[in-house]
Amino acid sequence: MQHLDGNSLAGPLAEFFAFDVTTARARCNGCGEVAELARAMVYRSDAGAVVRCGSCGQVLATLVESEDRAWIGFSGVSTIEVRRAPASS
Amino acid sequence: MSDAALSVGPTAAGGVRAAPRAGWHVATVAATRRETPNATRLELEVEGWPGNAPGQHLDVRLTAPDGYTATRSYSIASSGPSRRVVLAIDKLPDGEVSPFLVDEVRAGDLLEVHGPLGAYFVWRPAASGADPRPVQLIAGGSGVVPLYAIAQAHADADDPSAFRLLYSVRTPADVYFADELHGLVAASAPFRLDLVYTRSTPDGWPLQAGRITREALEVAVIPAAERPLVYVCGSTGFVERVADWLVELGHDARSIRTERYGGT
Amino acid sequence: MSFITRGFSGRSRERDDRLPPGQTLVHDFPVLSAGPTPDVDTADWEFTIRTESGEHRWSWDEFMALDIEDVSTDIHCVTHWSKLGTSWRGVSLDTLFADVETEQEYVMAHSYGGYTTNIPLDELLDGKAWIAFEFDGEPLDPEHGGPARLLVPALYFWKSAKWVRGLEMMDQDEPGFWEQNGYHLHGDPWKEERYW
Numbered sequence: 001m002q003h004l005d006g007n008s009l010a011g012p013l014a015e016f017f018a019f020d021v022t023t024a025r026a027r028c029n030g031c032g033e034v035a036e037l038a039r040a041m042v043y044r045s046d047a048g049a050v051v052r053c054g055s056c057g058q059v060l061a062t063l064v065e066s067e068d069r070a071w072i073g074f075s076g077v078s079t080i081e082v083r084r085a086p087a088s089s
Numbered sequence: 090m091s092d093a094a095l096s097v098g099p100t101a102a103g104g105v106r107a108a109p110r111a112g113w114h115v116a117t118v119a120a121t122r123r124e125t126p127n128a129t130r131l132e133l134e135v136e137g138w139p140g141n142a143p144g145q146h147l148d149v150r151l152t153a154p155d156g157y158t159a160t161r162s163y164s165i166a167s168s169g170p171s172r173r174v175v176l177a178i179d180k181l182p183d184g185e186v187s188p189f190l191v192d193e194v195r196a197g198d199l200l201e202v203h204g205p206l207g208a209y210f211v212w213r214p215a216a217s218g219a220d221p222r223p224v225q226l227i228a229g230g231s232g233v234v235p236l237y238a239i240a241q242a243h244a245d246a247d248d249p250s251a252f253r254l255l256y257s258v259r260t261p262a263d264v265y266f267a268d269e270l271h272g273l274v275a276a277s278a279p280f281r282l283d284l285v286y287t288r289s290t291p292d293g294w295p296l297q298a299g300r301i302t303r304e305a306l307e308v309a310v311i312p313a314a315e316r317p318l319v320y321v322c323g324s325t326g327f328v329e330r331v332a333d334w335l336v337e338l339g340h341d342a343r344s345i346r347t348e349r350y351g352g353t
Numbered sequence: 354m355s356f357i358t359r360g361f362s363g364r365s366r367e368r369d370d371r372l373p374p375g376q377t378l379v380h381d382f383p384v385l386s387a388g389p390t391p392d393v394d395t396a397d398w399e400f401t402i403r404t405e406s407g408e409h410r411w412s413w414d415e416f417m418a419l420d421i422e423d424v425s426t427d428i429h430c431v432t433h434w435s436k437l438g439t440s441w442r443g444v445s446l447d448t449l450f451a452d453v454e455t456e457q458e459y460v461m462a463h464s465y466g467g468y469t470t471n472i473p474l475d476e477l478l479d480g481k482a483w484i485a486f487e488f489d490g491e492p493l494d495p496e497h498g499g500p501a502r503l504l505v506p507a508l509y510f511w512k513s514a515k516w517v518r519g520l521e522m523m524d525q526d527e528p529g530f531w532e533q534n535g536y537h538l539h540g541d542p543w544k545e546e547r548y549w
Contacts, residue, residue: 001384001386001388001389001390001496002325002326002349002351003325003349003389004325004349004350004351005210005347005348005349006209007207007209007210007348008162008207008348008349008351010111010146010206010207010208010209011111011146011147011148011160011162011203011204011206014111014203014206020111020206020207020208020209022207022208022209023208023209036209038207038209038210038346039209039347043386043387043388043389044351045383045384045385045386045432046383046385046432046433047385047387047430047431047432047511047531047536048531048534048535050387050388052388057388057389059387059388059467059530062534062535064531064534064535064536064548066535066547066548069535069548070535071534071535071548071549073533073534073535075533075534115356150355151358151361151363152355152356152357152358152361153357153358153361153362153363154357154362155366157363157366158355159361159363185363185364189360189361193360193361194360198358198359198360199356199358199359200358201355201356201358
């Protein structure tokens, strides 16, 4: 099965987060790679989305959606870095 | 609105929170036109659209009378603060959504759209004082859509950084934004267009039609030594092949931004 | 703010009395996957059952020498599609468990590629589950789980682990991959046990 980029999950994740999570860097707790989620590999089907580390292939995150709920898992991520908005001028 | 206008303008700093906030909007189809024999250009007038950066995408959600919904992502061919949003949609033979958007949708129809989305696969001009970084765009087929938006934004900003687009396309008739791309070549901002035809070429074209090769890629792209930022967009197979070659040619993997298109 | 899109109906969605609630009929065979398709050569393939007392192991050739059954069954995917009367060939779990002694009542299926899914043992025995290696008269395609997959038609199809490589007995029911991430621990389509 072919994969997409983490970038492709910007829409589904924007339903649940106040910022674009795909631009945040995440640390893979398998291999230690730190990369933007937009750079990760996404395997997407009607069952859900599985985000895998672009470096080692380990599952970083999952997104399952039903009509009334969503389940967002970060089982393979140890930390996410979120950039603050630049000070307004 | 002022935040949005700031973040998509040429001086935006690019922080996570500075991007226009995504939301669901009602879009009115303002115009449709045939883009290529297999694709349609849709111009949408989007109520409450906060503007978008070049390279972003949006999700279109279609709802059937029985409540069934289908959602697909499409790259945006336009950028800036305008509420007028341009898409160019390739019709996938077994698709559920693209044949509807290409063949059925007409001016005056309403569509639900979610966006702007994806603040990673975007380009912004260097902040004043910073060294502009050369940019290499590489498109496979309909993957040219977000890259055209980036190239147009570069021209509109009269940005001095070196820009090239390597565009792999089946036949001359399949070139998206053909007039606009040739306009960019003539514009004052530096821009070079390299076309690779995979099925048939224009008359008198110096090269045979065929898939892009590593050698052709090496000749066309800005050398790794100049540290270009590289944006690659196309089918998964195309993007994989090109990204692997770029790394072999010495490009830093962290300077390569990819966007793969799925199958439906 | 959702509204009906003029002229849109989507793919046809057939209903049928033989379908569990919320399911529609499909004639193709959609592929669901949580990762890359593993490339498993039958020369390297093996299947194991691990219990509290040890491990039972079959090579491909040993496996193919077991009793092989023809199975015709309906399958139901949690993503709302069903197929009726699909035909498979495989080895019954009753055959594989014939010499396995265990007091443990729960099973974790493990796949090449790392996928896992949990099933109670009593829902795998008495003619209810197979390790299938043929679909519709052809060797099972890698994208559908070849060389061999678990086939548990009474449960949603995510329980029918593709690329299966072994079963691990457990004292307690533990969630597998999808079950940890939103899907139901059990997954009975007639009870619509889709999510947590």
